[in-house]
Each structure stands twice: as structure tokens, then as C-alpha cells.
Amino acid sequence: MIRLAIQKSGRLSEDSLKLIRECGISFISTSSKLKTEATNFPLEILFLRDDDIPGYVADGVADIGIVGQNVLVEEGLQKLSVKNLGFSKCRLSLAVSKGAEYQDVTTLQGKSIATSYPNLLQEFLTSKGVEADIHTISGSVEIAPSIGLADAVCDIVSSGSTLISNGLREVETVFKSEAVLIANQNLGQEKNRLLQQLLFRMEAVQKAQKSKYVVLNAPNSAIPEIKKLLPGIKSPTIIPLAEEGWSSLHSVVNEDDFWDIIQKLKEAGAEGILVVPIEKMIG
Numbered sequence: 001m002i003r004l005a006i007q008k009s010g011r012l013s014e015d016s017l018k019l020i021r022e023c024g025i026s027f028i029s030t031s032s033k034l035k036t037e038a039t040n041f042p043l044e045i046l047f048l049r050d051d052d053i054p055g056y057v058a059d060g061v062a063d064i065g066i067v068g069q070n071v072l073v074e075e076g077l078q079k080l081s082v083k084n085l086g087f088s089k090c091r092l093s094l095a096v097s098k099g100a101e102y103q104d105v106t107t108l109q110g111k112s113i114a115t116s117y118p119n120l121l122q123e124f125l126t127s128k129g130v131e132a133d134i135h136t137i138s139g140s141v142e143i144a145p146s147i148g149l150a151d152a153v154c155d156i157v158s159s160g161s162t163l164i165s166n167g168l169r170e171v172e173t174v175f176k177s178e179a180v181l182i183a184n185q186n187l188g189q190e191k192n193r194l195l196q197q198l199l200f201r202m203e204a205v206q207k208a209q210k211s212k213y214v215v216l217n218a219p220n221s222a223i224p225e226i227k228k229l230l231p232g233i234k235s236p237t238i239i240p241l242a243e244e245g246w247s248s249l250h251s252v253v254n255e256d257d258f259w260d261i262i263q264k265l266k267e268a269g270a271e272g273i274l275v276v277p278i279e280k281m282i283g
């Protein structure tokens with residue numbers, strides 16, 4: 001049995017649970033139960049405060065975990081990182097009051113800054129040659145300038161709406177973060193085998209999310225051009241239509257190139273283009 005630690009409730013929770021379910025793992029979760037066992041995979045899930053997850057994984061209390069890179073690096077445990085998961089993307093930024101004067105980071109020399117990430121902030125300030133007075137607080141950081149607790153804040157930003165609501169202006173990016181899978185460094189053979197199985201499934205889920213299945217009809221004369229646009233996993237599938245001189249082509253396209261390719265397919269003579277999500281993608 002492998003033990004996975006995820007955040008009990010917060011910005012990482014929903015996507016962490018979704019990823020485990022997309023890996024085909026079933027379990028019953030209730031908000032009051034802090035531990036559950038999967039019914040179809042040798043996995044136990046612990047629901048914890050995110051700040052505690054890196055330490056528990058480092059000590060072997062949990063074998064693997066899902067946490068934000070900001071927390072992992074703040075705690076000096078980045079060596080545990082195994083895989084970027086692509087969700088809970090955010091940044092750690094410096095912000096000052098909307099009306100405050102600010103030229104560059106040297107403006108913060110000698111000022112006080114409130115944050116929950118003193119190590120990441122200190123490292124950033126040191127790299128810029130700036131000395132400031134860091135006030136470590138555990139939450140509601142954005143309130144600090146308006147109550148006279150600090151001149152600036154260094155906190156997590158995503159949409160920026162929390163900063164705006166609190167009369168603050170983002171001025172520097174200190175660190176960029178996303179959720180990562182972390183693992184204890186001495187898992188042993190059996191747990192390592194289970195981790196590899198989980199990684200294999202996660203990769204299949206991630207690849208599928210980045211791809212679309214495309215089905216289209218085209219006159220046979222357009223096939224050579226369309227084949228060049230649709231390399232697919234190996235090459236597109238071509239099936240003759242009941243109507244003489246026409247074929248159906250099936251292939252996989254990368255989400256990033258998707259609109260560009262669709263435009264070119266239309267120009268090449270494709271018709272009746274269907275785009276279908278892919279659930280899992282292997283190999």
C-alpha cells in the first residue's frame with residue numbers, strides 16, 4: 001500500500017482528487033474523514049494542511065504527496081519533486097498600495113514586507129541586493145498595508161482580484177508555481193513500483209488533456225495535403241466513404257496547434273470536421 005497526502009480543503013484539493021479519479025482510482029471521501037483507502041488500487045489517501053505535506057513526505061509519514069511548488073521550495077524540500085501536474089498555477093508577487101510610489105525593487109530598501117513565504121522572499125531580495133524587514137504572518141497577508149503592519153506584501157496571486165479588492169498593485173514576480181507530485185526518496189521496491197504505475201497513469205491523463213481526436217471528410221484529391229497537416233500518433237486513419245471519391249480521415253492533434261490546423265484543414269478542402277475529447281492516451 002502506498003500513502004498519498006493531499007490538501008484537505010483549499011486551492012489544491014479539487015484538482016488533486018480529480019487527478020486521482022482520472023487515474024481510474026475509486027475511493028469514498030467525506031469532508032470529516034481525514035484518511036481513506038482506495039477500493040481498486042493499493043492506495044491510502046491522507047487529507048492534510050498543505051504546509052505539512054512536504055515534511056510528512058520527507059519523513060516518510062506519507063510516501064507521496066501533492067503540493068504547490070511555492071510551499072515545497074519555501075520549506076527547502078524541492079529535491080522531493082517528481083512531476084509537475086499543471087494545475088493550481090499561480091505566482092508569488094510583491095505588491096504595494098495602489099497609490100504608493102514605486103520605481104523598481106530598490107524602492108523596497110529598508111521597508112517592511114508582510115509575507116507567509118519569508119525564505120522565497122529573502123532569496124529574491126538578496127539576489128537583487130535589497131535589504132528589507134520581513135514580517136512573517138500566516139494568512140490574510142493582503143490586509144497588512146491598510147492596517148499599517150507593513151509597507152508592502154509578498155503573497156500568492158492568480159487572477160489579481162484579491163490584490164485589487166485590497167487596494168494593492170502588483171510590482172514584481174518573485175516565484176512562479178504549480179502543483180507538483182512529490183515522493184519520499186527511500187520508497188523501497190514495492191512502493192516505487194506503485195509510484196511508477198501512478199506516474200504512468202498520470203502521464204496518460206495529461207497527454208489526453210493536451211490532445212483532441214479529429215474526424216473529417218475530404219475529397220480523395222485533398223488527402224495528400226491533409227495528411228501533411230495531420231501526422232497523428234503515427235499517421236492518420238483513412239476510411240473510404242460510401243460516396244465515390246471521398247474519404248473520412250481520423251487523427252489526433254495537439255491542443256496548442258488546434259485552431260491553426262483546423263483553419264488549414266478547411267482551406268485544404270476538409271468538410272464535416274468533428275472534434276472529440278480524448279479520455280486517456282497511451283504510447
Ligand SMILES: Nc1ncnc2c1ncn2[C@@H]1O[C@H](COP(=O)(O)OP(=O)(O)OP(=O)(O)O)[C@@H](O)[C@H]1O
Binds near residue numbers: 008010012048069
Ligand atoms: N488563487 C490561486 N490560484 C491558483 N492556485 C493557488 C491560488 N492560491 C493558492 N494557490 C496554490 O494552492 C496552494 C494552496 O493554497 P490555499 O490558499 O488553499 O492554501 P492554504 O490557505 O495555505 O491552505 P491550508 O489550509 O491547507 O494550509 C498554494 O500553496 C498555491 O500553490
Ligand SMILES: O=P(O)(O)OC[C@H]1O[C@H](OP(=O)(O)OP(=O)(O)O)[C@H](O)[C@@H]1O
Binds near residue numbers: 011139142159161163
Ligand atoms: O489573485 P487571486 O485570484 O485573487 O488569488 C489570490 C488569493 O488566493 C489565495 O487565497 P485563498 O482565496 O485560497 O484563501 P486563503 O487566504 O484562505 O488561503 C492567495 O492566498 C491569495 O489571497
Ligand SMILES: [Mg+2]
Binds near residue numbers: 049050051
Ligand atoms: Mg497552508
